[in-house]
Amino acid sequence: MIPKAETIMSGLRKNKNLEEMLYCCPDQLDARQDVSAKAGKHHKTTSRMTVKHDIMDDLDDWEIIAMNPFVQRSPLAAWHPVGLASAFPDLSLDNDCPRIAPSCKAFSIPSTSTGAPVEADIDLPGNLKDQVLVFKYKGKIHAIDHQCPHSSFPLSQGSLFDIEDFGVVLSAGLTCPKHGWSFDIFSGQADRGNYKLKVWEVQLRDPPVSTEDGSESTDKEVWVRRKQRIG
Numbered sequence: 001m002i003p004k005a006e007t008i009m010s011g012l013r014k015n016k017n018l019e020e021m022l023y024c025c026p027d028q029l030d031a032r033q034d035v036s037a038k039a040g041k042h043h044k045t046t047s048r049m050t051v052k053h054d055i056m057d058d059l060d061d062w063e064i065i066a067m068n069p070f071v072q073r074s075p076l077a078a079w080h081p082v083g084l085a086s087a088f089p090d091l092s093l094d095n096d097c098p099r100i101a102p103s104c105k106a107f108s109i110p111s112t113s114t115g116a117p118v119e120a121d122i123d124l125p126g127n128l129k130d131q132v133l134v135f136k137y138k139g140k141i142h143a144i145d146h147q148c149p150h151s152s153f154p155l156s157q158g159s160l161f162d163i164e165d166f167g168v169v170l171s172a173g174l175t176c177p178k179h180g181w182s183f184d185i186f187s188g189q190a191d192r193g194n195y196k197l198k199v200w201e202v203q204l205r206d207p208p209v210s211t212e213d214g215s216e217s218t219d220k221e222v223w224v225r226r227k228q229r230i231g
Helices: 003-013 018-022 026-031 037-058 061-067
Strands: 080-084 105-108 118-120 131-137 140-145 159-165 168-175 182-184 201-205 221-225
Touching (some): 080 105, 131 221, 140 201
Antiparallel strands (some): 080 221, 105 118, 105 131, 159 168, 201 221
């Protein structure tokens, strides 16, 4: 955490007023005190408000949530490693197979467990409730619920497509073959009804060890976690 954010969070733990803390970060205020005496009180107030917005921009979502007493706080979901990015072939490069099943992976990650993910058999996935489906499409790693929110069918059997408007690609979607429903893989929005596919957060991290010859690997580790709900 950055120093100014540490100052704020420390103050919050001591039940100090947030406004007071935002106005009392010396390193930030000093950097903006090179104003002329003609500026007066209004300029100083503006400077303080700039400091406040700068600090808020530097805070993580969970820190902002922690500052809001009206937001219901829930335990943060854990990040889970699901393999190297090179293990997920780009599905946009395979025009012969519209299904994502051969090139995707599914993992069982119970919401109440902090243990390691267990890879599921794509052909016999079993209980889909706590499974995440991970795949790469057009250079981007995606992670979504394996279970279709409409029919509980495994979405690994579905097919990907581009969402276009007059030839302009706006997003990408996944069609569930059971009833033909489609979902935006970025927002989770369905093409009909009020169903919404849960989209997971994805991070690409440097691997903890280097290659056998001592050089650093250019490959990345893929980490996923359930998207945090605010409120």
